[in-house]
Amino acid sequence: MTLAISGKDIARQLEERFPGSVVESRQDCVVVNAGSLQAVAAFVKDTPELKCDYLNYVTAVDYFQYFEVVYQCTSIKHNHSLVIRVRCHDRDNPVIPSVVGLWQGADFQEREIYDLVGIRFEGHPNMKRIFLWEGFDGYPLRKDYL
Amino acid sequence: MEVDRPGNYIYPDIELDRAEGQVIEELKSSSQQVIPDPAEWLDEELNKNILLTTVDAVINWGRRSSLWTAICFPACCAFEFIAANGPRFDLSRFGMEILRASPRQADLMITAGTLTWKMAPNVRRIYNQMAEPKWVIAMGACAISGGIFRSSYSVVPGYNRIIPVDVYVPGCPPRPEALIHGVRMLQRKIAMRTNISLERLKK
Numbered sequence: 001m002t003l004a005i006s007g008k009d010i011a012r013q014l015e016e017r018f019p020g021s022v023v024e025s026r027q028d029c030v031v032v033n034a035g036s037l038q039a040v041a042a043f044v045k046d047t048p049e050l051k052c053d054y055l056n057y058v059t060a061v062d063y064f065q066y067f068e069v070v071y072q073c074t075s076i077k078h079n080h081s082l083v084i085r086v087r088c089h090d091r092d093n094p095v096i097p098s099v100v101g102l103w104q105g106a107d108f109q110e111r112e113i114y115d116l117v118g119i120r121f122e123g124h125p126n127m128k129r130i131f132l133w134e135g136f137d138g139y140p141l142r143k144d145y146l
Numbered sequence: 147m148e149v150d151r152p153g154n155y156i157y158p159d160i161e162l163d164r165a166e167g168q169v170i171e172e173l174k175s176s177s178q179q180v181i182p183d184p185a186e187w188l189d190e191e192l193n194k195n196i197l198l199t200t201v202d203a204v205i206n207w208g209r210r211s212s213l214w215t216a217i218c219f220p221a222c223c224a225f226e227f228i229a230a231n232g233p234r235f236d237l238s239r240f241g242m243e244i245l246r247a248s249p250r251q252a253d254l255m256i257t258a259g260t261l262t263w264k265m266a267p268n269v270r271r272i273y274n275q276m277a278e279p280k281w282v283i284a285m286g287a288c289a290i291s292g293g294i295f296r297s298s299y300s301v302v303p304g305y306n307r308i309i310p311v312d313v314y315v316p317g318c319p320p321r322p323e324a325l326i327h328g329v330r331m332l333q334r335k336i337a338m339r340t341n342i343s344l345e346r347l348k349k
Contacts, residue, residue: 131264131300132264132300133263133264140299140300145299
């Protein structure tokens, strides 16, 4: 079975490499700040011991106080997986850097998040709605959408 | 042996001939007028009318006996339709086993599944591409009213917002038997159709 890497172990490595990048670390995940997301993702993907070259999914959660974007990535070679989270406190204009440059599979999923939750991904090559039509009012998966 | 005399016959020969002549004369005198045609009371329009009704019946029989279905299966009711089309329920008994990928060759649309507003223009386009005469069966709760997704922001609450529907088949999803019943209902509806109007012919 795929081994889930402890978020605390990863957080220790990240703190050495990118000081100030970790916001919070738990057993099941590591929360990083949005500014260092791309660096952290590249580190997780390219380091030989981690080599998380497969992105399982990108999704977003609305916690009212902030949005959280969740990335789960897996290493095919080492058979382990890791969950990275990014928080976004700006509710009116939430922006998070895109990871399409690293994992192409994030393309449609980031568009889906933009469509339904309204988080814009900076650096995405084609940031537009995917399921709903242009002109749809609001973002339906936000908790305050009625 | 004695030969009978002529007077012993019931009628003498000449009497027989006279009686025959009388019958002929009576018939001749009573047959001076032409016997009228028994169907003469049918005037010309009524005559046409009966003929046209027959043509209607033949046209309707031809149409309802080979309904070709356009493929428009947005969701899970499609599997019930596939089951109905398969060997177990065998929709081909009613002359409609053929599914057409091109709407231009179809005259029936079975709307099997939930329709989202994003998909709605395409469904209407498929409907518009179908040649007249065309019919629509709304299959399942989603097609009738939106079903459990009715209050959703992205679901069309019933196909009849987009296209005119002839027959509604309830169920979530409907059993293949229910769909076949709906098809039979549609066939009865087609049988009642008037194809040629007398008013137009009179002009």
